[in-house]
Amino acid sequence: MPLGRSSILAQVLSVAQMRAAEEALFEQGTSVEALMETAGRGAGEYVRRIAAGRPVTVLCGPGKNGGDGYVIARHLMEHGTPVRVVAAADPATPAARNARGLYQGEVLGPDAVIEGEVLIDCLFGSGLTRPLSDSLLGLLRTLAENHHLKVAVDLPSGVESDSGACLNAGLPRFDLTVALSAWKHAHFAMPACETMGALRLFDIGVAAVPGAAAVLTRPLFTPPPADAHKYRRGLLGIVAGEMPGAPLLSAEAAMRAGAGYVKLFARARPAGVPNDLVCHAGPDADGLDDPRIAALLVGPGLGRSGAAAERLQAVLELSVPVVVDADALVLLGPGMMTGPAVLTPHEGEMAALERAFGLSADAPKHARALALAQASGAVVLFKGPDSVIAAPDGRVLHAPRAPSWLSVAGTGDVLAGITASRLAVHRDPFRAASEGLWLHGEAARRSGPAFTAGDLARTVSKAFA
Ligand SMILES: NC(=O)C1=CN([C@@H]2O[C@H](COP(=O)(O)OP(=O)(O)OC[C@H]3O[C@@H](n4cnc5c(N)ncnc54)[C@H](O)[C@@H]3O)[C@@H](O)[C@H]2O)[C@@H](O)CC1
Numbered sequence: 001m002p003l004g005r006s007s008i009l010a011q012v013l014s015v016a017q018m019r020a021a022e023e024a025l026f027e028q029g030t031s032v033e034a035l036m037e038t039a040g041r042g043a044g045e046y047v048r049r050i051a052a053g054r055p056v057t058v059l060c061g062p063g064k065n066g067g068d069g070y071v072i073a074r075h076l077m078e079h080g081t082p083v084r085v086v087a088a089a090d091p092a093t094p095a096a097r098n099a100r101g102l103y104q105g106e107v108l109g110p111d112a113v114i115e116g117e118v119l120i121d122c123l124f125g126s127g128l129t130r131p132l133s134d135s136l137l138g139l140l141r142t143l144a145e146n147h148h149l150k151v152a153v154d155l156p157s158g159v160e161s162d163s164g165a166c167l168n169a170g171l172p173r174f175d176l177t178v179a180l181s182a183w184k185h186a187h188f189a190m191p192a193c194e195t196m197g198a199l200r201l202f203d204i205g206v207a208a209v210p211g212a213a214a215v216l217t218r219p220l221f222t223p224p225p226a227d228a229h230k231y232r233r234g235l236l237g238i239v240a241g242e243m244p245g246a247p248l249l250s251a252e253a254a255m256r257a258g259a260g261y262v263k264l265f266a267r268a269r270p271a272g273v274p275n276d277l278v279c280h281a282g283p284d285a286d287g288l289d290d291p292r293i294a295a296l297l298v299g300p301g302l303g304r305s306g307a308a309a310e311r312l313q314a315v316l317e318l319s320v321p322v323v324v325d326a327d328a329l330v331l332l333g334p335g336m337m338t339g340p341a342v343l344t345p346h347e348g349e350m351a352a353l354e355r356a357f358g359l360s361a362d363a364p365k366h367a368r369a370l371a372l373a374q375a376s377g378a379v380v381l382f383k384g385p386d387s388v389i390a391a392p393d394g395r396v397l398h399a400p401r402a403p404s405w406l407s408v409a410g411t412g413d414v415l416a417g418i419t420a421s422r423l424a425v426h427r428d429p430f431r432a433a434s435e436g437l438w439l440h441g442e443a444a445r446r447s448g449p450a451f452t453a454g455d456l457a458r459t460v461s462k463a464f465a
């Protein structure tokens with residue numbers, strides 16, 4: 001079945017995939033010039049509206065990103081917005097030369113001293129291959145300091161498209177970044193994504209690229225069916241360990257994320273178990289062989305002792321769909337997982353997993369998640385300010401930026417609880433990770449500023465709205 005335009009617009013492309021998608025358009029008869037015209041006019045319209053009559057300075061580089069800049073400048077001129085171009089270098093491609101030739105307005109050299117209102121960065125886009133020279137960085141920084149509002153076209157210059165690395169220190173921050181044709185990994189990866197301001201995408205009609213990564217979009221949630229009961233909605237077992245607080249936090253979130261029944265398995269009933277949470281107290285693995293258990297969560301508060309490792313081993317041997325989080329990730333090694341699983345590491349836990357599985361940490365974040373997914377056979381939700389999900393079959397999902405208020409203790413336990421709850425509902429690890437991450441971000445948005453992990457857990461049911 002062909003993908004709808006909204007699915008295509010969620011795709012995230014590497015530079016190589018982007019070039020191949022553009023080639024496909026050229027083969028269908030579109031010219032480079034026509035594509036640049038479409039892209040430049042689309043971005044130009046965003047700029048025209050945001051400038052609202054204030055004078056605009058367009059910084060143009062040698063490549064097609066610079067070509068887009070000349071189209072934008074012409075579009076602004078035609079619509080009466082005062083505009084001038086600063087050419088950092090002469091256009092180096094035929095399409096960019098063509099765009100330069102069609103623009104009849106003012107073009108200044110890189111030495112011109114310019115102050116103004118709105119700066120448009122068309123120095124480099126996805127074709128950047130190395131750090132900016134000192135003189136180009138100086139030009140970009142000076143212009144950025146001398147303008148109030150800053151818009152990057154496709155990508156801010158100095159940002160590596162496939163990784164989100166900033167190839168220079170001291171790159172300016174933008175208020176808006178208008179991505180052209182498709183999202184790139186950098187739009188969702190730290191540290192680059194943090195410099196981009198608001199993100200917008202202008203569609204120029206590229207087709208779906210098989211195997212492309214995608215942006216996490218709102219999942220479709222349906223209420224339980226009319227004949228649902230607690231077991232059919234999913235029984236989630238949360239395996240406690242040496243510290244009771246973390247699994248209780250996970251349980252608070254899990255109870256609000258869709259599972260019909262959440263049960264805490266602990267050696268002794270901890271203090272503070274809420275009335276709506278069932279607690280099973282008994283020795284390790286006691287009661288965990290209940291065939292009605294649809295999913296398990298292990299890791300929050302587990303501890304890292306030999307006893308904790310044995311408890312983890314006992315859980316994983318059940319082959320029940322499982323979310324493995326926190327301490328359990330540090331105890332995990334190759335061959336231990338026997339059933340469907342979601343791993344939810346942060347950076348430190350990821351580093352431990354990479355050591356355990358013999359993987360390199362020297363790769364873009366999404367590639368690291370994918371490598372671990374393929375080595376472990378589990379879905380990997382690599383969390384942080386730029387969370388990404390990868391599946392062993394190659395699927396990759398980037399999460400849009402979530403509120404930075406999430407950087408508070410316990411929010412990882414909440415994420416694990418939500419994800420495990422979704423896993424208990426349908427037992428699909430990739431879907432559970434996607435829904436879990438989305439609900440977590442949405443609950444954070446609805447929690448306002450300066451929330452606690454407990455506030456966040458109690459807001460999860462509202463995120464379904
Ligand atoms: N193919 C097309 O027609 C379209 C291209 N688009 C634009 O094209 C851009 C990509 O164009 P290009 O591939 O020409 O890439 P860029 O415009 O980013 O620039 C690449 C050029 O700069 C050189 N270069 C790379 N890093 C440099 C550095 N640090 N210092 C000096 N020179 C450096 C490269 O050797 C190459 O000549 C996209 O970001 C987007 O803005 C869009 O307009 C969509 C349509």
Ligand SMILES: [K+]
Binds near residue numbers: 065122124152155
């Ligand atoms: K740019």
